[in-house]
Amino acid sequence: MAVRIRLARKGRKKKPFYHIVVADARAPRDGKYIERLGSYNPLTVPASIELDREKAYEWLQKGAQPSDTARAILKFKGVYYKRHLMRGVAKGALTEEQAAQMHQEWITAKESKIEARKEQTRLERENFWKQVSGEIKPKTSKKVDEATAAAFAVDDAPATEETADVPTTEAEAPVAEAEAPATEADSTAEAQSAKAEEE
Numbered sequence: 001m002a003v004r005i006r007l008a009r010k011g012r013k014k015k016p017f018y019h020i021v022v023a024d025a026r027a028p029r030d031g032k033y034i035e036r037l038g039s040y041n042p043l044t045v046p047a048s049i050e051l052d053r054e055k056a057y058e059w060l061q062k063g064a065q066p067s068d069t070a071r072a073i074l075k076f077k078g079v080y081y082k083r084h085l086m087r088g089v090a091k092g093a094l095t096e097e098q099a100a101q102m103h104q105e106w107i108t109a110k111e112s113k114i115e116a117r118k119e120q121t122r123l124e125r126e127n128f129w130k131q132v133s134g135e136i137k138p139k140t141s142k143k144v145d146e147a148t149a150a151a152f153a154v155d156d157a158p159a160t161e162e163t164a165d166v167p168t169t170e171a172e173a174p175v176a177e178a179e180a181p182a183t184e185a186d187s188t189a190e191a192q193s194a195k196a197e198e199e
Helices: 053-062 068-076 079-091 096-133 146-165 172-198
Strands: 003-012 015-024 035-041 048-051
Touching: 003 053, 003 068, 035 053, 048 068, 053 079, 068 079, 079 096
Parallel strands: none
Antiparallel strands: 003 015, 015 035, 035 048
16 A cells, blocks of 8 residues: 555635645545644745654655655655654764754754744734834835946936037027027918919
8 A cells, every 4th residue: 555645635715724644645635544744834924834743754764655745844844854864873874862963953943943934924014014004104215226326427427518518698598499480480471472472
């Protein structure tokens, strides 16, 4: 009988929740299973995983084959690391006490990372609700890249110098504006006189 460590889906529509189970490979996904090892909730940040590491390790040693997702979960929880250390003990590279200590240190470091991520998520959620309620204002200031700002300053400088070289005074500008309508009026007058001559 082929035995698999896999996920059995629970929960309602669009709210999945999984049990990590040991089951016969021929059994349906959500059907009968041999033993339940833990649970997995992918909707929380970070994902919530509860797993009996000792039972999972025993089933791996008995030859149970995990599915891809179950294998990722077992690696994340340190079951595969324990298996690796126990191989070192069997070969004589480590003692059982050293392997147990290394495994415990690995688990402690992993749990501290998970707790830090949970705390970060909690703070992000609190800040979000404070922004929604109006207690704190969202940050709208944009970060200005200093190199980009300097490049724009350099591009703007030559344009101002070129315009400074052209001698224009305030008196010349209105004259130019006044001349433009006059030339248009002259051209329309010439066109009317040409039509009159043809007739």
